[in-house]
Amino acid sequence: MKTNAFPPALLVQTLQAAQTYLTSLTERRPFPDAAAQQALQGFDEDLPQSETPDETIVAQLAEIGSRAAVAIGGGRYFGFVMGGCLPAALAAHWLAGTWDQNAFNEVTSPLAHRLETVTSRWLLDVLDLPRTATVGYVAGAAMANLTALTVARSALMARCGWNFRRQGMQGAPALRVLLGAEAHPVVTRALSLLGFGTEEWQTLPVDDQGRIDPTRLPALDDRTLLGLQAGNVNSGAFDPFAEICAKAQAAGAWVHVDGAFGLWARASRKKRALTHGIAMADSWACDAHKWLNVPYDSAFYACRDGAAVADAFDIEAPYLLRQPDRRAAIATMDMSRRARAIEIWAALKSLGRDGVEDLVDRCCRLARRFADRLAAAGFDILNDVVLNQVVVGWGDGTNIDALVRQVQAEGTCWLGPTHWQGRKAFRLSISSWASTDDDIDRSADALIATAQTLSTKEP
Numbered sequence: 001m002k003t004n005a006f007p008p009a010l011l012v013q014t015l016q017a018a019q020t021y022l023t024s025l026t027e028r029r030p031f032p033d034a035a036a037q038q039a040l041q042g043f044d045e046d047l048p049q050s051e052t053p054d055e056t057i058v059a060q061l062a063e064i065g066s067r068a069a070v071a072i073g074g075g076r077y078f079g080f081v082m083g084g085c086l087p088a089a090l091a092a093h094w095l096a097g098t099w100d101q102n103a104f105n106e107v108t109s110p111l112a113h114r115l116e117t118v119t120s121r122w123l124l125d126v127l128d129l130p131r132t133a134t135v136g137y138v139a140g141a142a143m144a145n146l147t148a149l150t151v152a153r154s155a156l157m158a159r160c161g162w163n164f165r166r167q168g169m170q171g172a173p174a175l176r177v178l179l180g181a182e183a184h185p186v187v188t189r190a191l192s193l194l195g196f197g198t199e200e201w202q203t204l205p206v207d208d209q210g211r212i213d214p215t216r217l218p219a220l221d222d223r224t225l226l227g228l229q230a231g232n233v234n235s236g237a238f239d240p241f242a243e244i245c246a247k248a249q250a251a252g253a254w255v256h257v258d259g260a261f262g263l264w265a266r267a268s269r270k271k272r273a274l275t276h277g278i279a280m281a282d283s284w285a286c287d288a289h290k291w292l293n294v295p296y297d298s299a300f301y302a303c304r305d306g307a308a309v310a311d312a313f314d315i316e317a318p319y320l321l322r323q324p325d326r327r328a329a330i331a332t333m334d335m336s337r338r339a340r341a342i343e344i345w346a347a348l349k350s351l352g353r354d355g356v357e358d359l360v361d362r363c364c365r366l367a368r369r370f371a372d373r374l375a376a377a378g379f380d381i382l383n384d385v386v387l388n389q390v391v392v393g394w395g396d397g398t399n400i401d402a403l404v405r406q407v408q409a410e411g412t413c414w415l416g417p418t419h420w421q422g423r424k425a426f427r428l429s430i431s432s433w434a435s436t437d438d439d440i441d442r443s444a445d446a447l448i449a450t451a452q453t454l455s456t457k458e459p
């Protein structure tokens with residue numbers, strides 16, 4: 001029988017397993033080899049009838065899990081746009097798990113509530129967004145975009161004298177949705193979830209970097225919901241906010257910005273100009289688990305109009321009536337939720353303003369370094385490397401899939417394929433505090449060597 005006290009030995013065992021994993025990170029393969037993946041079958045057991053000792057649980061996770069974990073926390077994982085995990089953020093994550101707080105509001109956790117209040121202020125400060133904006137914490141940028149767009153929908157309808165919550169969809173005033181052709185699929189999905197069919201919105205033409213062309217922007221009005229992007233998932237490009245936001249503001253349109261990772265460019269004096277005018281928007285979605293390097297399942301959105309947030313999300317329940325701060329607590333669709341602000345606070349405090357800037361600048365510098373190495377070896381760099389993203393072409397593209405597979409199998413680094421401007425390509429995202437010049441050089445060497453073996457083979 002298990003006792004109701006936490007066994008101290010379990011903590012030591014867990015700490016040791018974590019330590020073994022973390023110290024392996026600099027040298028381990030970014031992606032598990034076939035044997036480690038095969039060993040995952042060890043989890044395919046029937047649900048046990050009786051108790052399993054806790055030390056067996058941790059031992060099984062340490063043995064099978066640690067071997068097969070994808071080392072996104074190492075320095076040579078460049079797939080998707082991921083981001084590692086800062087030591088302080090991981091430590092905070094352990095404590096947060098230990099505390100098991102429900103961040104719903106001040107009554108369920110004064111601790112979580114205070115840290116959310118502080119990090120909201122810090123985030124608006126470091127990203128230089130309107131300091132009075134309302135901030136809500138969610139699982140990822142997919143949810144951050146959906147949450148912000150939910151607010152936008154009811155706010156735009158309210159301007160037409162329509163109370164969405166009371167009057168609903170049927171007969172609601174028609175809104176216009178404008179979206180860049182390179183909008184992320186989570187944004188287009190969010191819009192269709194919100195009742196805007198894919199045939200209803202208008203796609204705005206983009207240039208060769210994926211930026212909306214402001215000269216081809218249609219006339220805007222106060223029923224327009226305009227979705228912009230800070231940081232294209234392939235190229236890292238930014239829409240021209242200043243020009244577009246000025247027009248939108250004059251017309252009374254709602255501007256929402258998907259800045260999942262690109263919003264962090266605001267923390268860098270070198271990169272900030274890319275975001276010029278972005279603070280004129282109405283709402284912003286941003287990940288913490290990508291470029292801020294906190295553990296997964298962490299993002300936030302900000303909305304200029306706090307009253308619109310309350311209109312969309314406030315709920316009433318008998319047991320809520322005496323909440324001291326009901327409105328601020330309900331900025332998202334969740335009720336019970338994890339105290340994500342604990343790790344965000346730790347990351348921001350550990351880095352400070354200068355450290356966030358360094359993190360952004362270092363990743364951008366390493367992206368440039370990677371691109372230069374590959375260009376010198378005959379690869380085509382297909383994007384302007386303005387941020388931390390590099391899109392790479394190779395020959396006519398027919399061997400890209402084979403190259404990507406072999407690079408992944410070789411195991412020095414991990415990257416994935418993509419399509420860019422009608423070409424097959426692969427993509428590098430440098431988004432981790434752990435990546436070093438040496439990681440970039442080793443990865444470039446491995447990639448170039450793999451490409452050479454492929455191109456000397458008979459087709």
Ligand SMILES: *Cc1c(COP(=O)(O)O)cnc(C)c1O
Pocket residue numbers: 081139140141142143184186230231232233258259260261287299
């Ligand atoms: C990653 C990303 C998303 C989706 O974010 P999740 O955190 O995976 O939900 C949306 N937009 C952009 C631009 C992204 O890079």
